Structure formats: structure tokens, C-alpha cells
Amino acid sequence: MQDKNTALYNYTLPAASHWSLNVKRGIQMTITSIEAGANLGMLFYNPGSLLERYNAPDTLKCQHTFKLTQGHCLYSDMGRIFCSITNDTAGWHDTLCGNSTAQLVNDRWGPRDYQNDRNTWHQNGYDSFLTELTKYGLGPRDMAANVNFFSKVTCDSEGNLSLDSSANTAGESITLRFEMDTLVIMHSCPHPLSQSGYYPSKPLQIELAAAPVITDLDECSNYCPENARGFANNQLYYLGEAAGSTHYPFPNTNHLALK
Amino acid sequence: MIKESHYSAADAIDCKTVMAGNYYLQEVKAGQVIRIVDSQGNQAADTLFYNARNIEERYSAADTIQMQGNVYLTAGSKLISSEQNVMLEIVADTCGRHDTVGGACSTESNTVRYALEKRCMHACRDSWMLAIAEHDHLGLSKRDISHNINFFMNVPITQDGKLTFEDGISAPGKYVEMKAHMDVLVLISNCPQLNNPCNAYNPTQVDVLIWDAA
Numbered sequence: 001m002q003d004k005n006t007a008l009y010n011y012t013l014p015a016a017s018h019w020s021l022n023v024k025r026g027i028q029m030t031i032t033s034i035e036a037g038a039n040l041g042m043l044f045y046n047p048g049s050l051l052e053r054y055n056a057p058d059t060l061k062c063q064h065t066f067k068l069t070q071g072h073c074l075y076s077d078m079g080r081i082f083c084s085i086t087n088d089t090a091g092w093h094d095t096l097c098g099n100s101t102a103q104l105v106n107d108r109w110g111p112r113d114y115q116n117d118r119n120t121w122h123q124n125g126y127d128s129f130l131t132e133l134t135k136y137g138l139g140p141r142d143m144a145a146n147v148n149f150f151s152k153v154t155c156d157s158e159g160n161l162s163l164d165s166s167a168n169t170a171g172e173s174i175t176l177r178f179e180m181d182t183l184v185i186m187h188s189c190p191h192p193l194s195q196s197g198y199y200p201s202k203p204l205q206i207e208l209a210a211a212p213v214i215t216d217l218d219e220c221s222n223y224c225p226e227n228a229r230g231f232a233n234n235q236l237y238y239l240g241e242a243a244g245s246t247h248y249p250f251p252n253t254n255h256l257a258l259k
Numbered sequence: 260m261i262k263e264s265h266y267s268a269a270d271a272i273d274c275k276t277v278m279a280g281n282y283y284l285q286e287v288k289a290g291q292v293i294r295i296v297d298s299q300g301n302q303a304a305d306t307l308f309y310n311a312r313n314i315e316e317r318y319s320a321a322d323t324i325q326m327q328g329n330v331y332l333t334a335g336s337k338l339i340s341s342e343q344n345v346m347l348e349i350v351a352d353t354c355g356r357h358d359t360v361g362g363a364c365s366t367e368s369n370t371v372r373y374a375l376e377k378r379c380m381h382a383c384r385d386s387w388m389l390a391i392a393e394h395d396h397l398g399l400s401k402r403d404i405s406h407n408i409n410f411f412m413n414v415p416i417t418q419d420g421k422l423t424f425e426d427g428i429s430a431p432g433k434y435v436e437m438k439a440h441m442d443v444l445v446l447i448s449n450c451p452q453l454n455n456p457c458n459a460y461n462p463t464q465v466d467v468l469i470w471d472a473a
Contacts, residue, residue: 051401051402055362055368056362056406057360057361057362057363057406058362058365058368058371060360060361060422061361061362061368061372061414061422061424062368062371062372064421064422064423064424065420065421065422066360066416066417066420066421066422067420075368075371077365077367077368077384078367079365079367079368079369079370079371080367092420096320096321096324096330096360097321097324097325098319098321098322098324098325099321101343103343139315140315140341141315141317141402141403142402143341144405144406145320145321145406146321154418154420155330155416155417155418155420156418157418158329158331159329159330159331159356159416160328160329161324161328161329161330162328192325193325193328226371226372229370229371229374229375230371232375233367233370233371233375
């Protein structure tokens, strides 16, 4: 769990909201669901080269997983790791179902009406991402399959998907340790498969802190040989900078990667 | 769901063979039908679709999965765009299941999946890079290379959340056929992957046929 003494920044992301920020490598982000039924949509880009972005298929197949949880790394389309999931009390996060849209929200919970509803309007995930992406010169073409933190979507033997809302309880938390400088885009709008009888209006707590130094026993870099090679690709990307980094020594992955 | 086509190859207006490691880029008009044939079995045809009149609108795996509530594609599946429109519908399928979770191979992901030494081996996303570079007038760039369909690939998902790569359920001559609901650009990388047991380490040709609206 998070050491409270290391917290550098704390923010409560209101429900139905969007936000973006640049996170430096060596920083960890702990996200906590304040109420049951929260969803946090997230996308990742390399601020130094915005064409490098989160790639859900690579993330899943590199780790032979359909769900995201502790030990997993979130990959860019260039074979590098944006961040590692170093702690997760929820156990299952979705990265395939995408976003709610204006049409979906309108059909299920009524229109997005700012004039009447003000901060309790029915904002949707797609418009939220689009608003933030545009601030960086990005647009609809740059939208990739996103992560939906705290949303557990299971798949039966026939491929049918269902959102397990019973798994989504209050006070769950996940910690992302950033392995690259990363542009993080996020929204707190409902999951597209939510069948809630009312618009789920759920805030989340976001805390930034300095990540502990990575050791040779690190769970994420040792999770599978693929992750060791992902860390080796990060190492190459920052070659020449690592020695000068005071906050973030690289793990020694050579013994894993070269096997 | 297995569903046979009623189209005859003799009536096709276009028929092309795509060798493994090559790309196929073709416009298919609304109402036309396109068939991809796994000619020699267990090949992966990594495929992207764009609205030919507005390339900003493109195939969206997330929207397709979300709207049909199912991860696998087969006869009856509607392929949904990033603007939630139906681009194409699968009207025949003798394979029974196609993947849209696993994405395409790239030189970069090969380093992670297989070995750092595999960096320079040929990969699907390199075929797509060449395709869009050689067709500059279309206005496509790397940002448009997104989450694709793997026709003929079998990527089962387990109930406890694992992703497995199984032997193909395809076989020589199996095919998938789609009817276009809008003018679409079809961009296929016939997968050159030499490291994946799915194709028995032996990538082979696919054939692509087009019929006019009946």
C-alpha cells in the first residue's frame, strides 16, 4: 500500500469529468475508488513523440491476459512500457470495451444537459477523451482502445461479455508506476456496458508520489520474460540518461532478457 | 456460426492473390461483397477498414465488441466504425470464429513477445507502414494504424481472464465474406510471422475476391 509520507499531490477527480497531465518516469499514481461502481477511462501517449501510444492488443498478448491487474505492464505500440501495475486490490480491469458515447448515455440515462444539470450532467467517455486529446493537437484518429479501471468484464466460452458490477466496490485502489515520461488522459465517465438504473456518478481519488526504487525482485519486471524484455526496451530508450537519474535506477533486466 | 456463401468465384469482378508478407489495399463499394480465402490454412489476415470517403472514420474493435457484446467475429457480426456506423457485415463464414483482440505483430512487439534478437524480422505493421507510404494520396498515417481484425486467428479467452493462442480452427480453403455498408478501403497485411505456432511457422497466401452488388 501507499506510504502516505511520499505523497506529492492529491486530487479528487469528480464524477463525469476529464483530466490530463504529464507524468514523469519514477512517479507512481495511486487511484482509489471512493464509491462502488466507479470507472476510470485512461489512455497513454509519449509526450516526446505523440505517435507512440498505449496499445491494448500488445499489452494483452505480451502477457497472455484478457484482464489487467497487479504484475502487469501497460505497453506502447513501440514495444515499451508506459507504466507497471505495482499494486491492485480490485484484481480485474477492462481494456477492450472502449467508451461510452453521447448516444449511448442519452439512450440509457438521458441527455447530457449542462444548462439544467450543471456539474451533474451526463458527460460521456468519448467526448471527454476527445476534449483532452485536442489540447495536445490530437484528435479522433488518435483514439485507441483505452483502459477502464475498476470495471471487471468477463468473457464466457462463447465469447459473450458481461460487466460484473458486484466486483466493483468502494475503496479499491490500483497503483501505476510510470516507467516512461507519459501523457495521461483520463475520464471518470461510466463504463459502456454499465446497466445501472441511474447514471453512475462516481468520483475517484488520485495520488501522485515518488515510486520506490525498483529492485531485482520487482514483481512487474519479473512477471514474465516478455516484461523483462519490455524493460530492456525502455532501458535502450533512455540510454545515456539512466546514470544521471537520481530518482529512478533501472532494474537489472539483462539476466532475464538475454535468456 | 458456419454459413456458406452463395457467390461463385467465376462471377467475381476482382480476384487477387496476396503472398505472405505483402499487403492488399483496395476500395470496396457499398453493396459489394469481399471474400478473404485462407487458401492453404491457418494463415492470419490482419485487416483494417476505413471509410473511403472520410478516412477519419475507421474500423473500431472496441465499438464492435461493445455493440455486439461478444469478442469473437463470425457470420452475422457487424463491423462497427469509430463513429458507431456499420461498415461491413460478415455474411458468410466457413471458419466460424475470428479474432479482434490480439492486434497485429510489429517489429517492436516481436522484441517483447519472442526475443530482442527478432527486432528486424518482417511484421504486419511494417507492411501497413509501406502500404500507407506508397499511397500517400489517401492521407493515411501511422495514427490511423489501429486495432485490427485477425481473420482466421483463434485467440480464446478463458473465464478467469487469460488470453491463449490456440492452433487455428481454420483450414485450407476456408473463407470469410463481408458485405460493405459504405465505401470502404480494405487494408490487409497477410501476416509474415515466423515465430507463432498458430500458423505452424509457415505463413502462406490468401486470396481476395470481390463481387458486385447482387
